[in-house]
Amino acid sequence: MNPNPTNEPIYICGPTASGKSSLAIKMAREHDGEIVNADAFQLYRGLEIVSAAPSAAERALVPHHLYGVLDPTASADAQLYVKLASPVISEIQSRGKTPVITGGSGLYLKFLTHGAAPLPTGDAALRAEMDSQSLEDLVARLQQLDPLEASRTALQNRRFVSRALEICILSGQKASDLRDGWEKQTAEISSKLRGFVIQRTREDLHARIALRTKAMLEGGALQEVAAMSAISSNCEKAIGFREVRSLVNGEIDRATCEELINAATRQYAKRQETWFRREKWLVPKVV
């Protein structure tokens, strides 16, 4: 008998290095499920070690989907992720299995669970143009085009200002109008979701991060990055990528590399905890 007759997805969230992969495998086995990636960087091919994607041994235990499916030169975003994940999830359900969706990319998960606001997709050329302008000019332009959006945007955050402006320019409408209304039904959606967020003490998490970084460096991260360093892509933003490249290039020593990765990973984990803390539908799972 299927313990989950509805085949509704189970979400496994939590900060990096908290043990999402193994919990997902456990849940998948208990619920006759298959695992779907929700990690922005594990999507990429050739970044398995640096992004700490599930190992071959782990993948052999349960079917895994959406790992290493993007070319390193491809650019991804939350909407593309939903486009990739939705059919995979439906397909799993159609076979009577339960999708176990796991990953630490809060925004991607949010799009998947709560849908996308009706906004235009980012435009690389426009972004490049905006990147060459001063923040003051971008802010002034946003204040002119959409004062309401400007008033509720963190104007020191160039990314947020650019995005708001981008929406106005590409759509010909006010970002504030397009964004309004989107959040109205989130509470209702949330009430129907089921998922867990792994919780660990900071001390424990930091220790796990340190162990993982060490394993990563000993487990082929240098070769992986060396193989990819000719490619300019989103992968360069992965924590560990630049640090390992600096190590490979002899700019820093191994101990420094390790500590830089650890610090960046700790900071990332903290941001993830902040994000998931707001997702009240996630049930804390103390490990």
Next chain:
RNA sequence: GGCCCGAUAGCUCAGUCGGUAGAGCAGUGGAUUGAAAAUUCACGUGUCGGCGGUUCAAAUCCGUCUCGGGCCA
């Protein structure tokens, strides 16, 4: 053994002419609907190595001790 330099936040250090101290990093909390492993905001009490002394007032000047580092024996 003698001389010199150093000791200030978890770390690296700044601190003017004596007026009880502040940067970066780390850390903590927050924001975050199409770059998100991204981007961004806020948060700084610490025996100023110890003990004496001078002074209205000492991280700052003097003495001494301790611990580093160096030079000379």
